[in-house]
Amino acid sequence: DIQMTQSPSSLSASVGDRVTITCRASQSINNFLNWYRKKPGKAPELLIYSTSTLQSGVPPRFSGSGSGTDFTLTISSLQPEDFATYFCQQTFSSPLFTFGPGTKVDIK
Amino acid sequence: QVHLVQSGAEVKKPGSSVRVSCKASGGTFSNSSIAWVRQAPGQGLEWMGGIIPIFDTPHYAQRFQGRLTIIADEATSTAYMELNTLRSDDTAVYYCAGVRFGELLRENWFDPWGPGTQVTVSS
Numbered sequence: 001d002i003q004m005t006q007s008p009s010s011l012s013a014s015v016g017d018r019v020t021i022t023c024r025a026s027q028s029i030n031n032f033l034n035w036y037r038k039k040p041g042k043a044p045e046l047l048i049y050s051t052s053t054l055q056s057g058v059p060p061r062f063s064g065s066g067s068g069t070d071f072t073l074t075i076s077s078l079q080p081e082d083f084a085t086y087f088c089q090q091t092f093s094s095p096l097f098t099f100g101p102g103t104k105v106d107i108k
Numbered sequence: 109q110v111h112l113v114q115s116g117a118e119v120k121k122p123g124s125s126v127r128v129s130c131k132a133s134g135g136t137f138s139n140s141s142i143a144w145v146r147q148a149p150g151q152g153l154e155w156m157g158g159i160i161p162i163f164d165t166p167h168y169a170q171r172f173q174g175r176l177t178i179i180a181d182e183a184t185s186t187a188y189m190e191l192n193t194l195r196s197d198d199t200a201v202y203y204c205a206g207v208r209f210g211e212l213l214r215e216n217w218f219d220p221w222g223p224g225t226q227v228t229v230s231s
Binding site for chain 2 (some may be wrong): 085098
């Protein structure tokens, strides 16, 4: 099974900060990596798919990069609605999928 | 645009079963793929299983094999998730999500998502 890790597990930041979250796979997953934002009491929202493709309607302050085993989600200027938990997801083993453990972004 | 509507909250006894529905609104399920994901209190997202028509059978995460059944009724554009032999640690919010495809078979992503169904297992 492909295992996913994320770092950090949590971080504190201020509005306007640049935030970077890392996701690592236990084996190469090419570029089959997605990112979701999850707010309490709400359904997850797709932000980025296939490592770097921005989902329609998602602000351009979100960007993704990486390949193989190491991937990054960057928020260029953190906004109040971005205080949430972020999850990566690998689809290399489709139709079996795995999420990372999440990175919680809270207010400094 | 397709929206997913899920059935309401459930309270179940340990050892019993729960069935959660997920209906597509504003579109159809024809040739659509559905995944089920849950989030237990204080925990992350956990993929449970799903149906992708290009594959013959539903696929389930190893830890739910034998306890989870996922079906899709294209006639009513409704998918169902049934989890048996419930335990207290099955208490969670259960989400359905559409599985989308890119050019490559493994190029998948989950969108849209249903609003979630709270399932509480308690004696």
